[in-house]
Amino acid sequence: MKNANAYPNRWKKGKPIQRPKQHVTVKSIFGVIVPLVLFSIIVSIIGYRTFSNALLNQYAEGAFLTAQTAAELVDADRMDEYAASNGTTPEYLEVLNQMDHLCNTSGSTFIYVILPDRSDYKHITFIFSTIDHDSPYSIYDFGYVRETTNDEYREKYKALYDLEADRELLIRDKGNIETDSHITAMIGLKGSDGQVKAILCVQRQMAVLTAERNTFLNKVALALIALMLLVIVGQALYLHRVLLRPLNLITEEAARFSEENTAADHKLRESIRNKDEIGALAESIDRMEEQIEDYITDITQITADRERISTELSLATRIQAAFIPHLFPPFPDRPEFSLYATMDPAKEVGGDFYDFFLIDQDHLGLIMADVSGKGIPAALFMMASKIILQSCAMLGQGPAAILTKTNEAVCSNNQEQMFVTVWLGILEISTGKLKAANAGHEYPVIREPGGSFALLKDRHGLVIGGMSGVRYREYELQLKPGSKIFLYTDGVPEANNDANELFGADRMLAALNEDPEAAPEEILGNVRRAVNGFVQDAEQFDDLTMLCLEYKGPKEEKPVKELTVDATVENIAAVTAFVEEELYAIDCPMKARMQLSVAIDEIMANIAQYAYDAGPGPLTVRFAFDEETRTVRLTFVDKGMPYNPLEKEDPNVKLSADDRPIGGLGIFLVKKTMDAMAYEYKFSQNVLTIEKKLS
């Protein structure tokens, strides 16, 4: 994991929160002010009406009082005399004077007495007529006849004459009026017979009344405005304190949090002490911030962990893929067989594996295996199984012995009870003999030359890792030139489609037999295509691993030149003679010939000395010459006890004669003079190979 810190806070920063364009305070003030104003207006109208009516009544009563006083001045029974007086008799003038005085002291504008035309009250005749001298109006003179102003007057005159009312009041403050708005109080002047003789009217201008009314209105308006201002300021201050300030704090905190993603140093609750919903909101935000911060920390950690695991997993996939042979053709210099294999794990890493390797120049190991389970555990077990299997196989034993050994090794430390099914075969390349053993694996598919692929129902042993002490049995097949063997894991026949149908062995065989003559790579391609066509879009559930080997027959090469003798010192000369003869045939330079002779001498002396305890045993010396590289290869094979001369430490060649031990130089000399030297112990044989390039 190279950079745990390379995973920055991934939380996306939102747009910064903008200051609100409208304010709760303003809104709530409007919300209060509007009803308040409406209420005030209604109250004002009602108050105004009440006040106005009361004022008018008072005003009217004043006018009627004046009218009563004026009526005392006039003797109704003498009305005819007044009418006939022509306005000049002393009695008439006395009344007129007194009335004039009353008019000017009672605050009335006009006081007048009229005789209406009683036929239809359409005309009136002025008898007495007085005026407030300060008023701008003029009066109607005695006897002046004028048309009645309107029907209202007529009705009221009639009502008075008909004794339906003692008094009548007329208010003229709107419509077409000759003078300013005014009221007229009228009373009937009754004679001693109780009949109305004339009508006395007192007219008062309403200017005073209006002025008083306006004063009242102004006062009310002022009081209302003052009240409203008070309410606005009070409301604003109150709202700001209990609502707006906490809301702003919360907004700022939320904006800061969305930017920084860290819980605040000072909790909102420290500055917002409201016990209402705002307080609850502040507390919720405090808690939310803490939880989100924890959550972010968790998520960041989890994300980093996941990245790390994913990186490691892909690395594991690469290691696993690299661990099984994956370069094709794997043995380009081996024309005797051709081989192709594929592995498609269902997950990143899988439990299936195939393997193939040359045990020696004549033996090819083939493995197809499937570990129980999937994913990393299966992959780990697969790696271990593969190593153990190959190691055991390289010891040169038969398939059954290899499986038995592998089983013991796996069982000895298999605490998780995992197991692996294995099909293992060892092909003797020179003869086509295939020895195989099956530990619970799928049946291999064999194709005879010219024939079709068919399942080989071989004998199954228990899976590797199932139980220790299991013995495996091996069987032998003879591959002929053109024979093919197809190995696979259960992922192939058990591939399923969306309808949960299995691909099955029959479909697999059909795919194989599509073109049984094809090369291994194409055959695997045919199977793969068939599986893909079958499963369609269904998710690959199991690993898909396949291997196909085609045996093409032994290489036609010159018979190997070899000589088998007893491994004794006496036979060195015979072996040297055999090799020298070959060397002469290939025109070997003398120096190389001498060096090879020394090497034979040293190696044989060694084998004669160490290999066999009880009497001399056989030693086979093979001679090979690669003309292309002009390399001579000598192979010494004995069946003695395992002894690797290459493990012997090189002597110290710097010591003086007296300090140097006698001997121990032989193998060292060979190492120094040959171009290559190799030792193997296989199939119970010591195999020592030396190579010398002829310049």
Add this chain to the structure above:
Amino acid sequence: MNIEQKKDGKALVLAPEGRLDTMTAPQLEAALQEALPGVEELTFDFEKLEYISSAGLRVLLSAQKTMNKQGAMKVIHANEMIMEIFEVTGFADILNIV
């Protein structure tokens, strides 16, 4: 193996012919055992020797150890092949090769 011997007083010249290997080295060893007592100047003449294996080297080393006590030893006429073996094994530093 034919080993030519020339003894002149306290000087001994041994000239083995052919190959000095596992088979023939014991012969040289036997010849030395017989002739070496009293020798103060030992000369190996390898003019007719084809090659030498580690068995031969053992004999030479053994002779060198003896001569270190009773006189001097030298090797003459060693061919290229033999010289290379002497070089590789460090014998070139031990032996007095003329």
